Structures are given as structure tokens and as C-alpha cells.
Amino acid sequence: MTKKKSTRERVLEAACQIFADKGFHNTTVADICEKAEANIAAVNYHFGDKESLYDAVWHHAFEITSNTYPIDGDLPENPTLLDYLFSHTNALTHRIFCEEEAGLFPKLLHREIANPTLALDRIMKEVLFPQSMFLGKKVHEELKNHLDEKQIRLCMHSIIGQCVFFNFNRPLRERVLGKKILNEEEKVELARHIATFSMGGIKELINKNK
Amino acid sequence: MTKKKSTRERVLEAACQIFADKGFHNTTVADICEKAEANIAAVNYHFGDKESLYDAVWHHAFEITSNTYPIDGDLPENPTLLDYLFSHTNALTHRIFCEEEAGLFPKLLHREIANPTLALDRIMKEVLFPQSMFLGKKVHEELKNHLDEKQIRLCMHSIIGQCVFFNFNRPLRERVLGKKILNEEEKVELARHIATFSMGGIKELINKNK
Amino acid sequence: MTKKKSTRERVLEAACQIFADKGFHNTTVADICEKAEANIAAVNYHFGDKESLYDAVWHHAFEITSNTYPIDGDLPENPTLLDYLFSHTNALTHRIFCEEEAGLFPKLLHREIANPTLALDRIMKEVLFPQSMFLGKKVHEELKNHLDEKQIRLCMHSIIGQCVFFNFNRPLRERVLGKKILNEEEKVELARHIATFSMGGIKELINKNK
Amino acid sequence: MTKKKSTRERVLEAACQIFADKGFHNTTVADICEKAEANIAAVNYHFGDKESLYDAVWHHAFEITSNTYPIDGDLPENPTLLDYLFSHTNALTHRIFCEEEAGLFPKLLHREIANPTLALDRIMKEVLFPQSMFLGKKVHEELKNHLDEKQIRLCMHSIIGQCVFFNFNRPLRERVLGKKILNEEEKVELARHIATFSMGGIKELINKNK
DNA sequence: TATGAATGAGGTTTCATTCAT
DNA sequence: GATGAATGAAACCTCATTCAT
Numbered sequence: 001m002t003k004k005k006s007t008r009e010r011v012l013e014a015a016c017q018i019f020a021d022k023g024f025h026n027t028t029v030a031d032i033c034e035k036a037e038a039n040i041a042a043v044n045y046h047f048g049d050k051e052s053l054y055d056a057v058w059h060h061a062f063e064i065t066s067n068t069y070p071i072d073g074d075l076p077e078n079p080t081l082l083d084y085l086f087s088h089t090n091a092l093t094h095r096i097f098c099e100e101e102a103g104l105f106p107k108l109l110h111r112e113i114a115n116p117t118l119a120l121d122r123i124m125k126e127v128l129f130p131q132s133m134f135l136g137k138k139v140h141e142e143l144k145n146h147l148d149e150k151q152i153r154l155c156m157h158s159i160i161g162q163c164v165f166f167n168f169n170r171p172l173r174e175r176v177l178g179k180k181i182l183n184e185e186e187k188v189e190l191a192r193h194i195a196t197f198s199m200g201g202i203k204e205l206i207n208k209n210k
Numbered sequence: 211m212t213k214k215k216s217t218r219e220r221v222l223e224a225a226c227q228i229f230a231d232k233g234f235h236n237t238t239v240a241d242i243c244e245k246a247e248a249n250i251a252a253v254n255y256h257f258g259d260k261e262s263l264y265d266a267v268w269h270h271a272f273e274i275t276s277n278t279y280p281i282d283g284d285l286p287e288n289p290t291l292l293d294y295l296f297s298h299t300n301a302l303t304h305r306i307f308c309e310e311e312a313g314l315f316p317k318l319l320h321r322e323i324a325n326p327t328l329a330l331d332r333i334m335k336e337v338l339f340p341q342s343m344f345l346g347k348k349v350h351e352e353l354k355n356h357l358d359e360k361q362i363r364l365c366m367h368s369i370i371g372q373c374v375f376f377n378f379n380r381p382l383r384e385r386v387l388g389k390k391i392l393n394e395e396e397k398v399e400l401a402r403h404i405a406t407f408s409m410g411g412i413k414e415l416i417n418k419n420k
Numbered sequence: 421m422t423k424k425k426s427t428r429e430r431v432l433e434a435a436c437q438i439f440a441d442k443g444f445h446n447t448t449v450a451d452i453c454e455k456a457e458a459n460i461a462a463v464n465y466h467f468g469d470k471e472s473l474y475d476a477v478w479h480h481a482f483e484i485t486s487n488t489y490p491i492d493g494d495l496p497e498n499p500t501l502l503d504y505l506f507s508h509t510n511a512l513t514h515r516i517f518c519e520e521e522a523g524l525f526p527k528l529l530h531r532e533i534a535n536p537t538l539a540l541d542r543i544m545k546e547v548l549f550p551q552s553m554f555l556g557k558k559v560h561e562e563l564k565n566h567l568d569e570k571q572i573r574l575c576m577h578s579i580i581g582q583c584v585f586f587n588f589n590r591p592l593r594e595r596v597l598g599k600k601i602l603n604e605e606e607k608v609e610l611a612r613h614i615a616t617f618s619m620g621g622i623k624e625l626i627n628k629n630k
Numbered sequence: 631m632t633k634k635k636s637t638r639e640r641v642l643e644a645a646c647q648i649f650a651d652k653g654f655h656n657t658t659v660a661d662i663c664e665k666a667e668a669n670i671a672a673v674n675y676h677f678g679d680k681e682s683l684y685d686a687v688w689h690h691a692f693e694i695t696s697n698t699y700p701i702d703g704d705l706p707e708n709p710t711l712l713d714y715l716f717s718h719t720n721a722l723t724h725r726i727f728c729e730e731e732a733g734l735f736p737k738l739l740h741r742e743i744a745n746p747t748l749a750l751d752r753i754m755k756e757v758l759f760p761q762s763m764f765l766g767k768k769v770h771e772e773l774k775n776h777l778d779e780k781q782i783r784l785c786m787h788s789i790i791g792q793c794v795f796f797n798f799n800r801p802l803r804e805r806v807l808g809k810k811i812l813n814e815e816e817k818v819e820l821a822r823h824i825a826t827f828s829m830g831g832i833k834e835l836i837n838k839n840k
Numbered sequence: 841t842a843t844g845a846a847t848g849a850g851g852t853t854t855c856a857t858t859c860a861t
Numbered sequence: 862g863a864t865g866a867a868t869g870a871a872a873c874c875t876c877a878t879t880c881a882t
Contacts, residue, residue: 028854030855041865111325115236120385164375165367165374168374171326172323193361197415201408201410255846260873445655459867463852531744536801581792620830624831670844671878859868
């Protein structure tokens with residue numbers, strides 16, 4: 001027996017999807033309410049205004065994604081740098097290529113970054129920064145004796161850039177290849193590539209330093 | 211003595227900047243005309259409609275950026291793979307961190323990808339694809355005996371991802387560090403890092419294959 | 421006690437009158453809303469856009485006119501050709517010279533024919549053609565043994581031409597005579613004239629054929 | 631050797647056609663100038679404003695049509711009423727079904743009547759009224775001993791109604807039959823029908839009066 | 841005599857929000 | 862707790878006209 005969802009819930013979920021699809025400014029309140037099969041006034045009634053709904057959507061989306069694909073998902077005991085790299089990267093590829101609700105967060109993020117609203121500052125502080133610390137701390141620990149500060153920062157950039165590029169170039173990819181759904185094996189393969197490639201990059205830098 | 215620019219030029223340049231700043235949908239014709247000190251009807255008079263102006267802006271922006279920072283700018287004779295990597299990457303970092311008009315193209319691109327209009331297809335075909343071929347051909351040539359097709363594709367992804375991440379994360383960076391202007395030396399340094407890091411990544415893959 | 425009409429109704433009726441007065445293109449949404457004492461956005465809210473309102477106006481106007489003055493209004497039992505002629509013609513003169521809402525349909529029709537929009541095709545199929553069949557079938561039945569096909573068609577033309585001329589030359593008439601309101605007797609008299617004149621015309625043709 | 635027409639002439643002729651096609655309000659100055667291959671300012675320069683151009687168009691169109699198809703074109707010596715009827719009707723059918731410039735006048739007339747501008751008053755006085763006098767006087771002369779004033783007026787109505795109906799229902803006809811071009815024989819045939827039909831109608835009325 | 845750039849008034853439509861119920 | 866009618870601000874676009882050359 002499926003209990004019917006409350007109006008508030010239906011609006012929130014509809015908003016989540018449409019915001020992820022079209023961004024804040026291109027989404028109309030009417031779009032959302034129609035998809036939610038709710039009244040046009042529902043957004044203002046339940047959330048105050050469009051912007052507050054947008055905030056609620058962020059919370060909702062992040063909750064789901066970080067529960068479904070935690071950044072420290074499969075670290076073994078006494079994890080190596082490679083383990084950290086893989087765990088981080090693997091979480092991101094899974095999030096980015098997820099077709100369910102857990103996949104909406106990266107899409108929202110992409111749109112928000114390209115067209116920041118006031119929400120971005122909060123998101124950076126609450127979500128993006130803590131997340132990057134997970135990997136950042138380990139990288140720093142392992143490399144601080146071999147690379148200088150600036151080099152370490154650049155390595156972080158290289159690693160993260162490879163990951164999020166899957167998110168940022170999605171519209172291009174889908175225009176060329178169509179909307180291709182990846183299976184579990186393929187997602188892991190992508191993560192493994194980035195981890196390996198990055199380990200190679202790091203080694204090269206260490207070598208050069210000698 | 212500065213000759214006064216024509217209305218058409220003023221509108222085009224104003225549009226270029228505002229579109230780069232706010233994207234197509236968030237930019238109003240009124241914004242543009244005000245900045246250009248032109249009448250509200252100037253856009254329609256000179257360009258037909260907002261969308262055609264947007265097209266013209268793309269042409270303008272790409273022209274400038276690709277003339278100022280050509281992708282094959284400083285290849286030596288008999289260039290190695292590393293030379294190609296550096297040339298490509300160096301052009302991109304210079305484009306992305308350029309504070310003048312030549313820097314508007316990457317910004318436009320970022321917004322367009324996050325919120326595609328009809329212009330994106332054309333841009334992909336005419337600009338992005340040809341550009342990625344420059345590096346792609348050389349990479350393929352050099353690596354086809356050591357890596358399989360899929361690995362080569364992933365390498366390209368890793369290289370380009372590192373470059374364009376500077377473009378995509380700009381709003382984040384500027385929120386953390388403020389709007390920091392890089393000098394020539396710093397741009398080259400970034401390019402050199404990516405080239406080196408990527409060479410390391412490639413070597414690692416080749417090694418693993420043995 | 422007059423119950424206040426709904427905004428939708430007020431807009432529809434205002435539109436009906438103004439469209440009849442000035443035609444589709446010369447009528448502004450603002451005109452309509454002002455007359456209806458409604459907000460400028462009321463048209464779009466209730467009807468989607470100006471064109472859909474125009475469609476609704478047609479439905480409304482035709483409904484009223486064909487209920488008030490049905491084309492087969494006063495046929496006796498076993499009607500003769502003259503009865504048909506009179507019934508048809510009498511309905512048209514009453515519609516054309518009606519000063520109330522039922523008189524708006526012919527005015528709309530005149531403007532639409534002079535300046536067709538997409539609505540005309542639909543109106544022809546749904547309204548004009550069925551209506552002309554009412555008389556057409558009887559004429560054909562009665563005359564097919566005395567006149568050839570082409571002659572019958574021309575007779576129909578002559579009959580209808582006389583009727584609708586009252587509609588088409590209204591602006592001229594009103595400029596010469598002022599806006600003269602016909603009483604019941606006068607309308608019937610016009611109808612009777614056309615019926616008689618037309619019977620004479622038909623007889624003449626039959627005579628000539630012998 | 632065809633001398634190139636002056637800008638003024640080209641604008642006038644283009645305006646004539648477009649006004650006839652779309653009516654005053656739906657025609658833009660830009661449309662006209664484009665068709666005339668003239669500058670956008672040409673209308674205002676040569677004619678002052680759009681309305682004055684419209685006036686000039688009327689003069690032009692009427693000049694051509696009344697020279698090409700004079701209303702008293704083929705009256706024999708000592709013409710009978712039927713001769714007058716035929717001459718008048720024949721001129722009108724030729725004007726209405728003319729595909730050249732001489733055919734533009736009826737089209738302008740139709741649009742003007744449906745959507746009168748200030749020009750209509752002048753046209754009535756200078757064109758329509760004199761024209762209807764040609765037939766009117768003869769009809770009155772011949773029938774004044776057999777029909778009363780009102781009957782005579784109604785007869786005029788019936789005759790003219792049949793003629794101009796070809797003009798007024800053109801958009802309907804063309805939607806049903808496509809744009810069919812009539813040859814000389816067919817135009818005369820239509821005129822002959824109306825003349826005959828009308829003579830029959832008149833006789834019937836006279837008969838009834840006895 | 842003629843042009844083409846430029847303008848401002850006014851048109852339709854969209855949309856987040858409000859308000860009475 | 863929820864609705865749907867209604868609103869006003871603002872967007873894009875059209876077009877007759879003007880003006881400097």
C-alpha cells in the first residue's frame with residue numbers, strides 16, 4: 001500500500017528534478033507545481049518563496065546523495081593514498097552517473113556553479129569544502145615530505161578536475177553519444193583509471209623534485 | 211584620440227561581457243543596451259533578436275580568443291607529445307585566466323554548457339571538436355602502440371579535465387580567494403604542472419599494461 | 421439584483437464586442453481588459469493567449485447567434501422553395517441587423533473574411549458550409565430538373581450575395597444614413613424582398629432554358 | 631529598353647499590392663520598402679507618412695481600374711435597362727477577377743470597408759457614389775412607373791449585392807477552390823447571369839404590384 | 841534627392857507572488 | 862492545510878517615424 005505523499009513532499013521532489021534539469025532561473029514555479037500535481041500557490045504556501053524552496057532542494061539532494069554514496073564508502077583498514085584516491089573518485093563517479101534521485105545533486109551543483117545564486121556560499125561551506133578535506137588531509141600527510149605546498153595544491157586540483165569533468169561535460173557527452181547509462185563495472189573502471197593516472201602524476205612530480 | 215565606437219560595436223561588446231557574466235537567460239536586452247549606452251531597440255535593429263545577438267557574440271568571442279591564444283601557439287620543430295600537451299594546456303590556461311576580452315570565451319562556454327541553448331550544437335561542431343582534435347591526434351599517434359582505444363580516450367579525458375577545471379571552478383575559487391589576477395609566469399606554471407602530471411599518468415598506464 | 425459576472429465572462433464579452441468592432445489585429449489586449457475592467461494579464465490567465473481568446477469569442481458568438489436566430493427558424497410543414505428562401509434570408513437579416521450580442525457574429529465574420537486569421541478555415545468548415553447546405557439542398561432538389569449544375573450554383577450565389585451584402589456594406593450604409601435601427605417589420609420586409617426577387621430570377625432562368 | 635522606375639513609383643506600386651493583400655494595419659512600412667527595393671525612409675520622404683501613402687495608393691488604384699474597365703464600357707446605342715445592367719455588372723466582374731494591377735482596387739475596397747480608415751469617406755464620395763449613380767439613374771427612370779421608391783432601392787441592393795459578393799467572398803472561394811483564374815468567356819458569363827437573374831427579379835416585383 | 845542608423849511608444853506574454861476563501 | 866483567481870512588474874519584440882548626413 002503506497003501512502004500518497006504530502007503536497008510538500010511532492011513539490012520538493014518535483015522541484016529537485018526540474019531545478020537539476022534546468023537550473024534555478026529557467027525553472028518556473030508553475031512547472032514545479034504542475035509536475036507535483038499541486039496548486040500554483042503551493043510553493044509559496046509551503047516554502048515561502050521560490051528561493052527558499054531552492055534551499056530546501058539543496059538540503060534534500062545532498063542528504064540523499066551523501067547517504068547513498070558516502071565519500072569514504074569503501075576504505076579498507078589502514079588505507080593507502082591510492083585507497084583514498086579510489087574511494088573518493090569512486091564515490092564521485094557513482095554520484096555523477098547515477099540515474100536516480102541520488103544523481104540530482106551533481107546536476108544541481110553544475111548549474112549552481114555556472115549561475116550562482118546566494119545558495120552557493122552556503123553550499124561551499126557546508127558541503128564542498130568538508131568533502132574536499134577528506135582527500136586533502138590524506139594527500140597532504142603523504143606528500144608533505146616530497147612536494148611543496150603549491151605542488152600539493154596543484155595535485156589536488158588535477159585529481160578533482162578529472163572527477164568533476166564527468167559532471168561538467170555531461171551536456172556535451174550526451175549530445176555526442178546520446179544518454180548512455182553506465183553499469184556498475186563501468187563506473188568503477190572510470191574511478192580506477194583516475195586513481196591510477198593520478199598516482200602516476202604524483203610519482204612524476206616527486207621524481208622531478210629529486 | 212579615441213574614435214567613438216559604432217552602436218553596433220558597443221552593443222556587441224556589452225553583450226559579450228554581460229552574457230559571459232550572467233548567461234543567456236539571465237541577461238536582459240535592457241541590461242545590454244544600458245551598458246552600451248544605446249536605445250533599447252538597438253539589439254533588434256542591429257541583430258534581429260536576442261538570440262541572433264547571442265550568436266554574434268559567440269563568433270566575436272571565439273575570434274578574439276583563438277587569435278590571441280592559438281591552441282598551437284608555441285610548438286617547436288618536431289614537437290614531442292609533451293610539447294603538444296604543454297602547448298594545448300598553456301593556451302587554455304591563458305584563455306581562462308585572461309582578464310581582457312579574450313577571456314570571455316571560456317566564460318561564455320561555461321554558462322552555455324550548464325544551460326545549453328540552440329547555440330551549443332553549433333559551437334561543439336565548429337569550435338570544441340576541432341580544438342580537441344589538435345591534441346587528440348598527436349596523443350593517439352604516440353600512444354596507440356602502448357594503450358588500447360579506451361585507455362587513450364580516458365587519458366584525453368584526464369588531460370582536458372584538468373585544464374577546463376580552472377574554468378569550471380572559477381566561481382568557487384573567486385569566492386574563496388577573491389578575484390586573483392595571475393601573472394604570465396603563474397599561467398605558464400599551471401600549464402607546465404598539468405603537462406608534467408599528465409605525462410606521469412600516461413607512463414603509469416603504460417607500465418601497468420606490461 | 422444583478423450578480424457580478426466573472427472576470428472570464430467579462431473578458432469574453434468585451435473581447436467579442438471589440439473584435440467585432442475592430443478585427444483581430446486592430447484590437448489590443450489592453451483594450452479588452454480595460455473594457456472588461458480586468459487586469460492586463462487576465463487574457464493570458466484565462467485564455468492562454470490572444471489567439472485562443474479569439475477562438476473562444478467565435479464559439480461564443482456563434483452559439484448565441486444560432487440559438488437566437490436559427491437558420492431553419494420558421495419553416496412551415498411541407499415547405500416550398502419559397503419557404504426555404506424566406507426562412508434562410510429572414511434569419512440572416514435578423515442576425516445582421518441585430519443590435520444585441522446576437523448581432524456580433526456577422527460583424528466578426530465580415531472582419532475575419534477581409535483579414536483572415538487561422539480561425540477562418542475552422543469557421544468555414546464548422547459554420548459557413550453547414551449553413552449554406554440548409555438552403556443548398558432544397559434548391560438543388562427543386563431545380564435539378566430545370567437548370568444545370570452551374571446555373572444552380574450561380575443561383576445560390578445570387579441569393580446569398582443579396583443577403584450578406586447587408587453585412588458587408590454596413591460601414592457604407594452607416595456612413596450615409598447614420599446608425600439606423602430596423603424594427604421587426606422592416607427586417608421581415610427585407611427578407612421578403614430577397615425571397616421574391618430571387619424567385620423571379622430563378623423563374624427567368626428556367627424560362628430561358630426552354 | 632526599360633527605364634528604371636523612380637523610387638516614388640516603385641514604392642507606390644509595391645504599396646498598392648501589399649495594401650491590397652493585407653490591408654492598411656497589417657502592412658508595415660518596412661514590407662513596402664523592401665518590396666520596392668527602397669530605403670526604409672522612402673515612404674516618409676516621398677509621401678509624408680503611411681496614411682498619406684495609403685491615400686495615394688487609392689488614387690492610383692482607382693485610376694487604373696476605371697480606365698481599364700470603365701463602368702459604361704460597352705453600352706450600345708439606345709441602351710435598354712438590360713444593357714445597363716450587363717454593362718455595369720460586366721465591368722465589375724472584370725475588375726474583380728482581374729489578376730493584374732487593375733484588379734487591386736476591389737481588393738483594397740474590401741479591406742477598407744471591413745476596416746475603415748479615414749480614407750473611406752472620401753472614397754465613398756468620389757468613387758462609390760458616382761459609380762452607383764450610373765446604374766441607379768437608369769433603373770430609376772425605367773422603373774419609377776411600376777415600383778415605388780423603396781422597391782427600387784431594394785432592387786439596386788439586390789443587383790449590386792450579387793456583383794460585389796464575388797469580391798467579398800474571394801477569401802472563402804480561394805480557400806475552397808484554390809486560386810482559380812477565370813478566362814474572358816467566364817467573366818462575361820457571370821455578368822450575363824446576374825443581369826438575367828436580376829431582370830427576372832424585377833419582373834416578379836412588377837407583377838406582384840399589379 | 842535619398843539614405844540608414846536610431847528611437848520611443850506600444851504591443852503580447854511570462855511569471856513570482858498575493859489574497860480571499 | 863490548501864486553493865485558484867488575480868495581479869503588476871518586467872521581459873522581448875515591432876514599427877512608424879525622425880535625424881544627421
